Amino acid sequence: MVAYLIRRLLATIGLLFVVSVITFSIFFLVPKWAGATPDSMATRYVGRTATADVVHQTAVRLGFTDPFYVQYADWAKGLVAGRDFDMGTSIEHCPAPCLGYSFITAQPVLPDLLDRFTVTFSLAIGAAVIWVTAGISIGVLSALKRGSLVDRFSMVIALAGVSMPIFWTGLIALSFFSYRWGITAVGGAYTPFTQNPALWAWDLMLPWVTLALLFSAQYARLTRAGMLETMNEDYIRTARAKGLRERTVVTKHGLRGALTPLLTIFGLDFGLLIGGAVLTESAFGLNGLGKYAVDGIRANDLPKILGVTLFAALFVVIANLIVDLLYAVVDPRVRTK
Amino acid sequence: MSTPLEVEPSGAGAATDHDLVAPGQAIEGRSLGQIAWRRLKRDKIAMAGGCFVILLVLVAIFAPVIVKYLGSPPDQFHQDLIDTKGGTLLPLGKFGGMSWDHLMGLEPQNGRDIFSRVVYGARISLLIAILATAVSVFIGTTLGAVAGFLGGVTDAIISRLMDMFLAFPLLVFALALAGVFPDEAFGLSGNGLRISLLVFIIGFFNWPYIGRIIRGQTLSLRHREFVDAARSLGAKRGYIMFTELLPNLVAPILVYSTLLIPTNILFEAALSFLGVGIRPPTPSWGGMLSDAVVYYTVPHFMLWPGLAIFATVLAFNLFGDGLRDALDPRAR
């Protein structure tokens, strides 16, 4: 078990390394290859009256004049051991894990990220509750009444749900429910859970439902398929033969077999989602990690983007780890191995 | 499969449901293709999807002709039909200026014909989605087949690579790459470069989906009797791969390409929506939606491009599902 966890940990570090190197390359190597110089890159981060000298100072301050690997090493050092930044009058120490300061606003990135994370997590957790409940119930129902009108109807609806771009459903929902009829909170509204749980849920209702619509459609399809497969398994026949009630057979045995593979997918989905629901947050104007990333990309604010991608990759890894550990609980076959 | 973030949830398309079609009877003396075609023909929903796809391709090809008779040039302004006096810049008339001349109404501000832009938008969407799918299929098939066939270290490396791609916040990467990319490179510029870039980004980030499936298929084929037979006859690896394995991979490649196209359409729309897609004034569905955001009081403006994306993606998904059921030997 310990060896397993160590191996996973090493794999995680490797992954984070690759993610950050790729992000760095996109931001430094691509423009360089297109002919950008350290100074021309720095023009983005100075005032409108900057002289060539000021631009050059900025380029030096942001480290653009250093070779690629030095810049990366500086950044990585900050992550592991912290880093010092010159604030003019004083040297500011940014303790590990230091994700640096925004090129534009000179705000430290990590507190921003943690702050934005609560929004994205709120969005993801509420939506997940809805989509898992709705998706699985519809899937089970469809499977049990296979071929019926209910089944065919819900599967076509499910396919339709998967086919809708989330940013479109979001915009249409906002346009009607919030602005035209005024029955849901307006775009961008967010109240922290700790401040007022009821308002928190109210503000996020529309994004939750929109996001859940997309995912529950998919989970319904997967549940149905899984159920159909499991219900044909021998052990279900055995259970039935034992004279168990159909309800027990379905919930205790059928569902468990069908849901196990779903767990992996859920882990991946949820992990990716809490790393930033870019489109949902953009459509609803929610200040989560995804919007932070998009804003960072628009402003060419590398430290922000590095922070988000690193966070996002980390969440996927953690989610997967949790799923793998849970697997042992849910699936008896794994436990015996 | 798993595609980036919320573009489509992981598992979409590659779902293991084999539904919607009655079990095909085993009919002897027909080729697999014929059997599949018979099955497919009986699946009315899939056929409807297929017909819509064909219609859409025709629309894209004949866009100039269609627009000539049913609309006006997609970049032409109609500011006489816009409320410039009152300053709201919304189309005059009801329902966003819908009329026989402008079937889907007009865009606010410039008064461009939405119908024409949606029709022309089909070109960009389909072109990018299909080319990107080709890229994905090429990379995915090559790497997937190699991994499945060679096994061992190669397989481990490629599989890890695929896992890693699936764990990446790909949309953010794609955004970043499309955002910082220069306007001129490889001797290309303008929309030619933009389309190539989008094709590459979308195709490159989606290959593991095909790769996984092909790897799995190759793995299961590798130890089948006919491969063993060829091997025992002293066939070279390359020969086995191209002559024995590849023909057996055609069906899954076909199915999953069909299912990847709608994902790529959504991906392209998402990139355009976030402002890193095709350059204006070339119309694209995602770009139209992004322009529509500020006009949420006029939902018609966001309705049509959104509906176009939705209908196209749904049609491809329906057809792809049907195709899989028809081709998949395990179809029940």
Added chain:
Amino acid sequence: MRTKRTKAFVVIAAVAAMGLSACGGGGGSSNSNNGSGGDQFNAALESVHNASDKKGGILKLGQAGDWADSVDPGNTYYGYSWDFLRTYARTLVMFRSAPGKKGNELVPDLATDLGKSSDGGKTWTYTLRDGVKFEDGTPITSKDVKYAVERSFDKGVLALGPAYFDAMLNWPAGYKGPYKQPDANTDSAISTPDDKTIVFHLKQPFAGFDYVAQLPQTAPVPQDKDTGAKYKEHVVSSGPYMWKTYSPGKKYELERNPNWDPKTDPNRKALPDGYEITLNMNPDDVDNQVIAGDIDADIQGTGVQPAALSRVLSDPSLKSRADNPTLSRLWYTNMIPTVKPFDNIDCRKAVEYGMDRSSYQNAYGGPFAGGDLATTLLPPTIPGHQKFDLFPAGEKGDVDAAKKALAACGQPNGFDATIAYRAERPKEKATAEAFQQALKRIGINLQTKPLPEATYSSDTCGDPNYRTQRKIGMCVYGWGADWNDGFGFLSQLVDSRTMRPGAANMNVDIPEVDQMLDKAMVEQDTATRNSDWGAIDKRVMEDALIYPGVYAKAVLVRPKNATNVFVNDAFGMYDYLAMGVQQ
């Protein structure tokens, strides 16, 4: 200044622009209803709406997105930031807090009087008022003002502010600012003979120095409290309000500063008990909350979003709550004479005649949100503006005149050309597309080319090599001066000696205009000088190098629950310093 201010300061004038503002410009299209201040369209343009002297309440402001640059007075270059910082920072001189054109007048703030010049305008002396204090009770001295200007010199730490002081004052050679050279003697640039007196020493005479002395960079900063780039986290107040909450990206709160003495400050009424700014709101939500009265104003003051615009303009009761000020900003398009066939004046004239001017206006949002059709460079709000139209072509353009010009140019069938715009700006995109549409009528086929905003004026459109090599014949652009006056507006735009990568002037190189500028700068008589600006404007237009699009305007929604509401022309938006809360 204005919202997203454009380019650089370069040349220093010989003679001033003083008093220009007093002469007033054209009133633009402000069909205002003076006096009453009732709920009427444009009611707060020229007069105070809902006047009151009642104190109390918290004034609530909202902003879409994060604060544009910084709340540090030494590190900010946005109009709304300059408008708002007057609540917590006092500068030597300030624009009068008064409606309409009166807002263009300079009045002393920390200083007892406007600057006294000697040495023919090379030396400027200000005396501080008695009894002015920082929020902690420490008296403000001339050394605090000097230090504030010095620190703004270090653009490596405070990169975002304007650079007028850096360029104008006689700094010691190789000066790097007080952070890197704390012991440097800067008396050659700024001397402080005593705690009340501050003297600025210029390299060249400049009679308009009071305009420079009103810049936020003269707001005093106590050296021992300065934390460099982090000073914005706690700016030490010299005004009636001080910082209570600085929560970046979320919320700013200001409360009353007990050490501010109203007797030292004739310009500030300080009606509210505090200010509260909510950041990172959804843009549409800002508009909706202003309309509903949940917040008092959109602090950025650039006008409502398209959705709210259509609501406001189509609903009479909402329209009566709107103001539509004209800004001192011109949206225009450059034609580049080094790119064929724009080297031929007749081909440029073909564009002047052939463009559909109303589509330019629509690209920017129509007559209310966009602006008025422009035929000159100087906007009507700027003193010296003259009304003329050298290429009369109506609102839709004159196709026949354009074709004649094309024939004269030797291109009777039109030609191919490229028009560039800033990729991040949808309005400029629409402008480029509008040109494309309109010029197609006369056979000019334009290719649109989006270029990144960050390097637009330095590396691409503004770089002669780039645009000539890539054959970029037209560049969509805009310009607003840092303060309302003819010199400030024109010199950056049309003086060929300012032309270099990064400058606002991309294409005007007319020796005659340079001479006219030099003459106008030394002209002592205000009326003559103002007519000189108009003449320069006309001379530049004769060469058809610039296609003037629109004089910018904005649609603002007046606060529902605020008193003393008016638009200050110096900022082109509501005066946040004057507002009070309805009791």
